[in-house]
Amino acid sequence: MLPIAPGIAAWGLMTGVAMVTSGMSDFQACLMSLIVFAGSSQLAAIPLISAGAPMWVILATGLCVNLRFVVFSLHLRPYLMHLPRWRRMLTGYLTADLSYVMFVQRFPEPGGDAARLKAQEAYLAGNCCMNWVSWVGASLLGVVLSNVIPSAWGLDFAGILALIGITCSMTNTRLRRVAAGVAGAAAVAAYALPLKLNILVAIAAAVAVCLLLEPPPPADTQGASGEAA
Incomplete structure (x- = not known):
């Protein structure tokens, strides 16, 4: 450090x-x-x-x-x-x-x-x-x-x-790079919003896009999680 x-x-x-x-x-x-x-x-x-x-x-x-x-x-x-x-x-x-x-x-x-x-x-x-x-x-x-x-x-x-x-x-994975790009673009696009609300817009947009793009866990992992529960 x-x-x-x-x-x-x-x-x-x-x-x-x-x-x-x-x-x-x-x-x-x-x-x-x-x-x-x-x-x-x-x-x-x-x-x-x-x-x-x-x-x-x-x-x-x-x-x-x-x-x-x-x-x-x-x-x-x-x-x-x-x-x-x-x-x-x-x-x-x-x-x-x-x-x-x-x-x-x-x-x-x-x-x-x-x-x-x-x-x-x-x-x-x-x-x-x-x-x-x-x-x-x-x-x-x-x-x-x-x-x-x-x-x-x-x-x-x-x-x-x-x-x-x-x-x-x-940003060492493709999904993280996409999230960074979406957040940056959304922050710039919403820059005119008052009270720095473009920051919230950028975070919400990046999270939403990542939730849509992130692949679901494998079926065997889901089954194991269900058995463990």
Whole structure:
């Protein structure tokens, strides 16, 4: 995670500045960085908060943007079920996009002996802690330096590059590439909608298309699932 930390920090610094310049107090911005800890959700919510959007729109946008963490959690469940509940909850809070992607690439299959389980825990904990320190530390620094850092530095572009890197690393199947293309096209087509509702439109369109295109499970798998039930 260390080579990626500067990009995460630049994105976090820009988000900290954006929260304060949008009208949030320093306390609110610091609290959001610590509690929400989700860059894409924060960046989606900030303009809505600044525009005085209804609470349901802000919450729905944050929920839709963060739905991917439900998938992450389901995938990580077999790796973590031997841990106490409080450690699973803490891991869920700390795990972000890149720490998840790097973990499943390093350990494609869950389980193993005690030494392998320990190695999985150590690798995930190390990546998550490095990611958290890079993001939260830079966000808090951005809050403190919000009136000093000029927009000409282009930190927002560094954040965009970080998002592009995450997206490209995860679009490794044909269906995922289709989902990314549909989401991007829908977001652009619905850009004129108020309150950043084009984000919700993009997510809904991508999910709908993927549900239509995803092949059904094999018949023997369905039968086995029925017998197990």
